[in-house]
Amino acid sequence: MSREEKEKRETEELTVPVAGMTCAACVITIEKALRGLPGVREANVSLAGGKAALKLDPEVCTLPDIERAIEDVGYEVPWSRLNLLVLRMMGSHCEENITAALKTLPGVISVQATSATDSVSVEFSEAQVSPATIKKTVRELGYEVSEKGEGEDALDRERKLRQAEIRRQLLNMAFAWPLGALVMLGTFSDFWVFKDIVPSFMGEKLFLFALTTPIVVGPGRQFFVNSWHGLRRGVTDMNLLYATGIGAAYMIAVINTFWPSAGFGGEKATFYEAAALLTAFIVLGRYLEAVTRGRTSEAIRKLMKLQPKRARVIRDGKEIDIPADEVEVGDVCLVRPGESVPVDGMVVEGYSAVDEAMVTGESLPVEKREGDEVIGGTLNKTGAFRFRAVRVGAEMALSQIIKLVEEAQTTKAPIQALADKVAGHFILGVHALALAVFLFWFFVGFDLWFTPDTRLVLTPYTLEGLEVFGLALLISVTVLVISCPCAVGLATPSAMMAGTGKGAEFGILFKGADAMEATAKVQVVVMDKTGTLTKGEPSVTDVVPLEGPSDEVLRLAAAAEKNSEHPLGDAIVRGAAGRGIEVQAADSFQAVPGHGVEASLNGVAVLLGNRKLMADRGVSVDRLLAEAERLEGEGKTVMFVAADGRPLGLVAVADTLKETSARAVQELKRMGMEVVMITGDNRLTAEAIGRQLDIDRVLAEVLPQDKAAEVRKLQAEGKTVAMVGDGINDAPALAQANVGIAIGSGTDVAKETGHVILIRDDILDVVAAVQVARSTMRLVRQNLFWAFGYNLAAIPLGAGILYPFVAQVVSPQLAALLMAASSLSVTMNTLRMRGYVPPVKRGPPSGSPEPVRPEAEPALEVAQ
Amino acid sequence: MRFTPEHAGLLSAAIYTAVSLIVTGIFFAVTVLTGDYSWVARVGGSVWLFLLSMIILMPTVTPLVRKRLEG
Numbered sequence: 001m002s003r004e005e006k007e008k009r010e011t012e013e014l015t016v017p018v019a020g021m022t023c024a025a026c027v028i029t030i031e032k033a034l035r036g037l038p039g040v041r042e043a044n045v046s047l048a049g050g051k052a053a054l055k056l057d058p059e060v061c062t063l064p065d066i067e068r069a070i071e072d073v074g075y076e077v078p079w080s081r082l083n084l085l086v087l088r089m090m091g092s093h094c095e096e097n098i099t100a101a102l103k104t105l106p107g108v109i110s111v112q113a114t115s116a117t118d119s120v121s122v123e124f125s126e127a128q129v130s131p132a133t134i135k136k137t138v139r140e141l142g143y144e145v146s147e148k149g150e151g152e153d154a155l156d157r158e159r160k161l162r163q164a165e166i167r168r169q170l171l172n173m174a175f176a177w178p179l180g181a182l183v184m185l186g187t188f189s190d191f192w193v194f195k196d197i198v199p200s201f202m203g204e205k206l207f208l209f210a211l212t213t214p215i216v217v218g219p220g221r222q223f224f225v226n227s228w229h230g231l232r233r234g235v236t237d238m239n240l241l242y243a244t245g246i247g248a249a250y251m252i253a254v255i256n257t258f259w260p261s262a263g264f265g266g267e268k269a270t271f272y273e274a275a276a277l278l279t280a281f282i283v284l285g286r287y288l289e290a291v292t293r294g295r296t297s298e299a300i301r302k303l304m305k306l307q308p309k310r311a312r313v314i315r316d317g318k319e320i321d322i323p324a325d326e327v328e329v330g331d332v333c334l335v336r337p338g339e340s341v342p343v344d345g346m347v348v349e350g351y352s353a354v355d356e357a358m359v360t361g362e363s364l365p366v367e368k369r370e371g372d373e374v375i376g377g378t379l380n381k382t383g384a385f386r387f388r389a390v391r392v393g394a395e396m397a398l399s400q401i402i403k404l405v406e407e408a409q410t411t412k413a414p415i416q417a418l419a420d421k422v423a424g425h426f427i428l429g430v431h432a433l434a435l436a437v438f439l440f441w442f443f444v445g446f447d448l449w450f451t452p453d454t455r456l457v458l459t460p461y462t463l464e465g466l467e468v469f470g471l472a473l474l475i476s477v478t479v480l481v482i483s484c485p486c487a488v489g490l491a492t493p494s495a496m497m498a499g500t501g502k503g504a505e506f507g508i509l510f511k512g513a514d515a516m517e518a519t520a521k522v523q524v525v526v527m528d529k530t531g532t533l534t535k536g537e538p539s540v541t542d543v544v545p546l547e548g549p550s551d552e553v554l555r556l557a558a559a560a561e562k563n564s565e566h567p568l569g570d571a572i573v574r575g576a577a578g579r580g581i582e583v584q585a586a587d588s589f590q591a592v593p594g595h596g597v598e599a600s601l602n603g604v605a606v607l608l609g610n611r612k613l614m615a616d617r618g619v620s621v622d623r624l625l626a627e628a629e630r631l632e633g634e635g636k637t638v639m640f641v642a643a644d645g646r647p648l649g650l651v652a653v654a655d656t657l658k659e660t661s662a663r664a665v666q667e668l669k670r671m672g673m674e675v676v677m678i679t680g681d682n683r684l685t686a687e688a689i690g691r692q693l694d695i696d697r698v699l700a701e702v703l704p705q706d707k708a709a710e711v712r713k714l715q716a717e718g719k720t721v722a723m724v725g726d727g728i729n730d731a732p733a734l735a736q737a738n739v740g741i742a743i744g745s746g747t748d749v750a751k752e753t754g755h756v757i758l759i760r761d762d763i764l765d766v767v768a769a770v771q772v773a774r775s776t777m778r779l780v781r782q783n784l785f786w787a788f789g790y791n792l793a794a795i796p797l798g799a800g801i802l803y804p805f806v807a808q809v810v811s812p813q814l815a816a817l818l819m820a821a822s823s824l825s826v827t828m829n830t831l832r833m834r835g836y837v838p839p840v841k842r843g844p845p846s847g848s849p850e851p852v853r854p855e856a857e858p859a860l861e862v863a864q
Numbered sequence: 865m866r867f868t869p870e871h872a873g874l875l876s877a878a879i880y881t882a883v884s885l886i887v888t889g890i891f892f893a894v895t896v897l898t899g900d901y902s903w904v905a906r907v908g909g910s911v912w913l914f915l916l917s918m919i920i921l922m923p924t925v926t927p928l929v930r931k932r933l934e935g
Contacts, residue, residue: 240919244915244916244919248912428920428923428924431916431919431920432916432920434916435913435916435917435920438909438912438913438916439891439913442905442909443894443898443899467902467904467905468901468902468905469901469902469904469905469908469909472909473908473912476912476916
């Protein structure tokens with residue numbers, strides 16, 4: 001076994017929830033800590049998703065190791081918790097048995113069994129073990145198990161932690177802001193109208209010291225503690241910028257208070273308001289981030305909330321109410337109006353309409369009757385029905401969709417990886433810049449430009465007591481604070497998260513951020529014909545009689561084909577039934593492979609087939625040839641019908657276009673993409689379909705195995721190619737394309753290949769996918785513009801570029817305000833995606849003609 | 865003395881502290897030799913320079929040393 005094979009076999013993929021991240025530097029910090037663990041082969045952290053995706057050797061690296069590494073750098077792991085009521089526990093022996101049994105399950109972090117209260121509390125990783133498995137394990141030990149309340153899943157815990165963070169920062173603000181405002185008033189007590197209204201003792205340095213110190217050691221403490229955690233592990237994060245900024249401003253103020261002649265600006269430049277307001281603004285930024293960050297992941301939350309909690313199951317003839325995760329395959333479940341379908345299954349009795357919008361994006365309720373598939377998590381609207389469970393737990397469509405979206409949100413688009421890298425190295429860069437700025441102002445700038453009239457921007461008082469070290473330090477600290485790349489870190493992941501979530505709402509699943517980025521860049525869309533542009537099942541399009549009614553021709557043809565299993569025969573039988581023709585079974589039937597069929601009906605010899613069959617049986621079809629050639633020119637398959645050696649007419653059959661194919665092609669072209677159709681059909685048929693759809697380029701007579709090569713040829717022309725097709729049959733071509741779009745996957749999304757999965761069989765979703773991707777990438781670019789634009793503009797200002805001209809420097813507190821505003825602008829911009837609906841889903845484009853109706857609509861067109 | 869990966873933390877601490885001290889020493893020497901700086905500026909500047917140097921070098925040197933020792 002090669003080393004790669006051995007590694008592959010020993011590698012396990014898992015996702016761990018992470019709480020407490022605020023910026024891209026946090027991502028880098030955690031990734032570094034995780035990658036440093038023995039056995040970890042790959043670690044990717046998603047800021048917006050609050051998750052770490054790992055590839056590791058489970059023999060070497062365990063979940064507690066991962067938890068410790070994450071906690072060591074100052075973050076939390078919100079594991080899921082299950083609280084069980086376990087009856088029949090008899091003392092410590094039973095507690096030990098249960099604990100030991102549960103700890104053998106992969107993904108169980110900790111177990112606390114207490115026989116005195118009949119309770120077992122389990123902390124576990126949802127990615128590795130389900131609550132149902134935990135309960136089953138305890139039940140198998142001979143105990144009676146039920147869930148206490150509803151337990152606490154990772155989503156609940158993540159929400160609780162976020163709410164706790166919001167409360168903590170709110171408390172910090174409640175402390176820092178009023179005190180900060182007093183410090184501000186005290187600082188300005190000698191200026192403007194404040195002279196008359198602010199008591200003079202408030203301007204005393206000792207009073208300001210007494211007010212500022214609690215702000216720095218209270219709300220400001222978190223930045224010192226967190227940066228120390230990071231430094232201990234050799235990583236730097238945003239907290240370090242804040243800590244050095246606040247610490248330096250505070251230290252200058254203290255020195256100027258107690259040693260005013262030390263040369264730091266003297267009594268008139270104590271900067272207490274800088275330390276106090278800097279802390280207050282940073283805390284405000286943290287609060288706003290915590291509030292708004294949760295909102296970008298709303299779509300996945302909505303999906304998670306759909307997961308049904310309870311199920312009504314018929315067991316031993318009785319209706320019992322059980323937790324939905326305990327439903328087993330084969331159980332018959334009962335669903336009443338207004339209830340959610342608990343798991344995936346097949347209706348066995350009853351009739352209803354089910355709202356599947358939340359899973360498939362289908363806006364209208366879907367009728368369900370015996371034999372129809374129902375999806376777990378969807379909402380039953382009108383009637384009651386029973387269904388047999390087919391897929392439960394992690395196999396359910398909803399679970400698969402959630403998993404897919406979550407995985408997508410932990411991946412990084414190339415643009416995001418770059419932004420993370422920049423933001424991650426930015427911290428060091430900023431410190432290096434602060435050092436350079438300090439040296440410049442210390443050795444050069446002060447002597448050249450310093451004037452005693454120096455002011456802080458937007459403040460009235462001068463800094464005439466400032467000396468060389470004071471000015472250089474002040475500007476250096478401002479650079480540290482103003483350069484914080486929080487917004488850069490948030491720009492891409494928050495937009496990606498909003499985009500993947502929005503896609504999922506419309507039944508469009510992007511398998512990764514890279515898929516999103518590639519979809520936005522698509523130049524050529526290659527579409528498989530059969531099953532993608534067409535319905536994939538032929539139907540009768542024309543019936544041409546030589547004499548008499550066309551129904552008679554169709555009736556005889558259908559009777560001859562009634563026992564046939566050929567798809568064309570099936571189409572003729574359906575076509576006849578669709579026109580209300582009673583189809584009799586033939587007395588005898590014989591297939592002539594490759595040519596047609598011979599049958600006998602009430603003593604009449606019926607012949608149905610191609611020219612060769614007619615010629616072989618001596619039937620002349622000359623009078624029908626002109627019509628036959630016209631229909632074949634339109635890509636239809638023509639079959640001649642004869643009775644007792646006389647030609648009666650012909651029947652034309654064709655695969656019909658989907659109702660939305662023409663509009664989808666039209667929209668894609670309108671969006672500037674080239675549309676290519678690929679098919680195994682002969683050129684004549686393929687070009688006829690291509691003409692109907694107004695497709696620029698038709699690749700005909702391409703064998704299934706050669707489709708990937710055709711995609712490769714298009715790529716060789718330097719184009720970014722998307723291939724749309726059936727996720728199973730077209731898998732190689734989907735894999736070869738820059739973006740493989742698997743259409744009509746239905747509910748079994750996990751089996752699908754392709755980078756983008758469309759749950760519904762609607763070709764317009766391809767257009768919607770491109771529109772969602774383009775909007776998301778537009779959002780990313782806007783966010784990056786705001787974030788980098790802010791830094792590009794703010795850093796020179798912070799570094800004192802305007803000082804030689806205006807003798808004013810940006811104060812650290814103003815820098816903190818600007819920094820918070822930049823993060824806020826990025827988040828608010830991302831939140832605009834919440835109400836986004838892809839244009840194609842809003843109806844026909846304004847100003848454009850009505851959607852083109854395909855010529856070969858399913859409606860039966862009968863030539864008389 | 866042969867260094868093993870277990871010594872990475874100690875060795876890197878020695879390196880980044882030494883480099884930071886050298887940088888600080890140079891700064892101090894320059895302030896003494898080239899200008900009329902007050903002692904506050906000299907000492908304060910040295911402390912700030914030492915702090916920033918340590919912050920820059922700690923996360924830079926540690927992984928490099930660890931990588932080198934782990935071969």
